Amino acid sequence: MTASEGSPDPGFSTRRRSLLIGGLGTASTAVLASLAHGGAASATPSKAAAATGFDLDTGNFIIELISPFQPAFNVIAPMDVTVLHRFVHLSVVSWFDATAPYHPTRVGLHSRLGRRPSSEAATNRNKTIAALHANYQVIKGVEPRREPDFRAVMTSIGLNPDDESEDRTSPVGLGNLAGKAVVAAALRDGMNQLGDVGRRYNGKPYADYTGYRPVNTPFELEHPSRWQPNLGPHGRRLGGGGGDLGIFVAQQFATPQLRLVKAHSFGDPRQFALAAPDHIDHTRPRDYRRSVDEIIEASAALTDRQKVAAEYFDDKTMGLGQSVGFAAIAHLDRLTLDDMIDLGFTTSVAIFDAMIACWHQKHRYDAVRPFSAIRHLYGRQKLTAWGGPGKGTVDDIRGDEWSSYLNTGDHPDYPSGSTVLCSAEAQAARRFLGDDVLNLRHVSRAGSTLREPGRSPASDVELFYPTWDAFVKECAISRVWGGVHFKKTVERSIVFGEQFGDLAYRWAQRYIRGDVDN
Template sequence: MPVRRLTAALLTAALMLALTAVPAHAGGPTLVVRWNQAMLTAVRTGTLGPPLVARALAIVHTCAYDAWAAYDAVAVGTRLGGSLRRPAAERTQANKAEAISYAAHLAAADLYPAQRATFDALMADLGYDPAAPASQAAQTGLAACRAVLDQRHADGSNQLGGYADTTGYAPANAPVVVSEPLTTLAQPGRWAPLTYRNAAGALVTPPFLAPHWGQVASFGGSARALADAVPAPVPYGSAGWQTQAAEIVALTAALDDRQKAIAEYWADGPASETPPGHWCLFAQQVSARDRHGLDQDVKLFFALTNAVMDAGIASWEVKRDHDTGRPITAIRDLYRGSTVPTWGGRSVDGASWVPYQPSTFPTPPFAEYVSGHSTFSAASAEVLKRFTGTDAFGGQAVVAAGSSKVEPWVTPAQDVTLRWRTYSEAADQAGLSRRYGGIHFKAGDLQGRALGRAVGEAAWNRATAYWTGRG
C-alpha cells in the first residue's frame, strides 16, 4: 500500500514530498506516468498557483492524448478530430510512445520553459532527440500538440501575457498585516490581501491569484454554467455569517493531533505539487496498483487533468463572483476586543487570531467561497471512481511525529496514519482539512465538493466521448 513517510529530519520539506510510489509491475511506470512525474517536478520548482497548474497538467496530457488518438482505430483528437489518424500498420506501441513524448515535451516546454532541461533529460532517457523530430510519429505528435497549444494560447488564461489579470480586478480592502491586530476593515465581507513574511523572510502582499480565471475555456464546456448555479454564500452581517465564523473559532481551538495532521497533509502550498498535482500522485498509484498499460494511462490522465482544470475554472468563477472574505479577516473583525480560544491551548484577542497554518503562508491569496481544494478533490475522485469502475481506493499516508510546520518538533506527538477506503473519502477529507486549517468555512467546503462532483462528471463525459470516437 502506498505510504508517504515524513521524518523530523526532513522538516523543511514535510508534507510536500511526493507520495511514495506503489511498486509497479515488471515494466515500471508507464510513459504517461513518467511525463506526469516530470511535470510535477516542474510544478514543485515553479511558481504557478493551483488553477494555473491544473491547466498546465491538462494541456500536457491533452497533447499526449491527441497524439495517441492518431494511432487508435476509434478515438478522435480534441482539436483535429480524426484527421491525423495513421494507417493500421503504423499503430504500434513504439509509434504511440514516440508521438506522445514529442507532444508532451513540446507542451511541457511551452508551459514551463525554465524547466526545459528536465523535459530534455526525460526525452534523452527515452531515446528521443527533441531537436531532431524526423520520424512520422514525432511529426504526428508535434502536429497534434501544436493545435492544442494554438487553442490554449487564446483560451482566456493570458498565458502569453504571464497570466496577468485581464479584468481590472481591485480588492475592496486595504492589505491586512497579519502580525498586527486588526483595527479597521472597509468591507469585512469582502476579500482582503494579507501582508506577511514568506519562507524567504521577505515581506510580501500577494494579490488575488488569477481573478480572470473563470473566463478560461473549459474542457467539459459547462464549468462556468455549473459555477453560476452554486448558491450564494451567507451575507456579511447575517446570523449565518456569525455562525460560520464561530464554528471555525471553536473547531480550530479544539484540534487534536490527527486533525492537525490532516490540515497539514492536504495543505499543498508553495513548493508542492499543489492540489491538482496531489491527485495526479493518487492516479500514479492507481496506475501501478491496477497494472495499467500505455493506452489506459493516456485516457486516465487525460480525463483526470481536464477535470481538475475545469474545477479550477469553476471554483475561481465562484470566488470572483462573490469575492468573500477569508476566516482570518472575518474572525478578526467579529471578535476584535474579545478573547477567543485558539489552537495550541491558547487564548488571544480576536483581532490577532490566525488560522492553523504556517506563518509564512497564513492563507492563500484569493477569495474564500468556494474551496478550491474541495472542488479539485471532488472532481478528481469522480473521475477516478468512474475510470476504475469502483470508489474503492485503499490509500494511506503517514504523517511523522514532530513533522508539523505550524508546531515543529511538537506535533503530532506520535506518527499519524491517514487512511482512505474510497476516493470519495479522500476528497471529503481534503475539503475538511481546510476547515481544520482555518482556511475555509463549512459552506465553502461543502459547496465546493458539490461543484467538483458536477465538474468531474461533465469532464468525464466529454473525455469518454473523445476516446469512443463521438468527439
C-alpha cells in the same frame, strides 16, 4: 470503466501482472514506495530516471517517469494553483492527442493527425515516445522552468529532446506536432500566459486584465462579508515560513480572468447555480458568528494528524495529483496504458472545467475569508485557539492575532477551490473506473510538516483513504482544520464540484470513442 478497444500491448500486460502479484521490478517498487512516503522530490531527475531502469517497451511512463510523485513533474517554482493545474492539464492533453493516432477510435482535442495503419504496431514504445515528445513541447511553450529536469528524464531513457521532426509516420513527429498544437491553443485561451493583453511592452504573465478590485484593503475591513487581501511576508514558502524579513506584501486575487476561459464540457459557467454564502453574511449575525466559531473551535482542537492532512491536501501535486495514480494502481489488473491516458484525460478535464466554474463563483460572491471574519468579530478579545508554530493550543490569543494553520489562498472564500476540484476529480474517476475504490496511502514522517518543521507530527502519521468518498470528505474538512475555509463553504463545495466530474466524463467519452467531427 471504459477500456480501450483491441488487445493491450503484451509487454505492458506482463508488467501489470507483475505489479499485482508482487513480483515488482526495481522501477515499480521505488514508485510505490515513493507514493506511500510522499514522493522522491529530493532526488535529481537524471538519477531518479536512471534508477528506475525504465523500459520503453514495457514501462508505464505515467507512473514511472512523470507522475506527480516523480521529480520531473514536481513544482520547481512558485505558481498559483490555477497556473499549476493549467500546465498539468495541457500536459495530459498532449499525451492524449499524441497517442490518438495509435488508438483504434480516439481523436485528438487540438490536433487531428490521422490514424496509423494497422501494419504499424501501436506499441508501448511508440506511444511512450510520442507522449514524452508532446509533453516536452508543452513544457518548452508553457513552463520552460521545468525544461532541464524533463530533458534529463528523456535523455536518460535514450530519447533525443532536440529531435524536432514533424514526420507523421514517426512517434517523435506525432508527439512534436501534437505538443505544438496544444501550446498554440493555450497561448490565447484567456489566461494571459504571455502577459500582453492590453499592453505592448513589459508583459506580466497571467496578470489580471478584467479590472477586478477588492472592496476591502489589507488594513481596513469596511465590508465584513467581502474578501480582504491578507498581508504576508515577501517570498513566503508553502508552509508559511521563510520570506524576506521586514517586507510584507498584500495579496491580489490570483487569475480572476480564469472565469473567462473556455471550458470543454460546458458553455457558460453562469449556468451552474450556487446559493449565496448566507453563512458569512454579516447582516445575519447569528449565522456569521456560528461560522466564525466553527473555525476557532477547529483551530483549538488541531491535532497532528489534522495538520498533516491539511498540508497534504494543500499541496495540489500531492492531493489531487497522486490520487489518480493510486486509483490507477488499484485497478491496474484491468487498465491498459491507453486506459490510463484516458483516465488522466477525463479527470484532468473535470478539474480544469471545475476550476473555471469555481473562479466564476469566487468572483461573483467575493466572500470573506476566516482570518478577516475572526479579527472583525473578536478584535482584542482573548480566544482559545492554535497559537502559531510550536505554541500548540493557547487560551489567551487575541482575535486580531489569530492566524490560520495554512496560508490563506490569494482569492475569495466561496466556494472552496480545493474541495470543488477534489469532488470533480473523484466523480470523474468513479465514472471512468466504475467504482469508488481508491486505496490512497500517504505517510508523513515525524517532524516533517512545513508549518512546524521538527515539531509536528510528534511521530509518523499515516493517511489512508480507501475510497474516493473518504478522500473528498477529508479534502473538504481539511480546509476547515487549516483555517482557510468555513465549514458550510466546504460542505456546499462538495456538491457543486461533483457535477463537473459527470460532465467531463460524458464529454471525454466522445473523444475517446471518436464521436466528434473530424
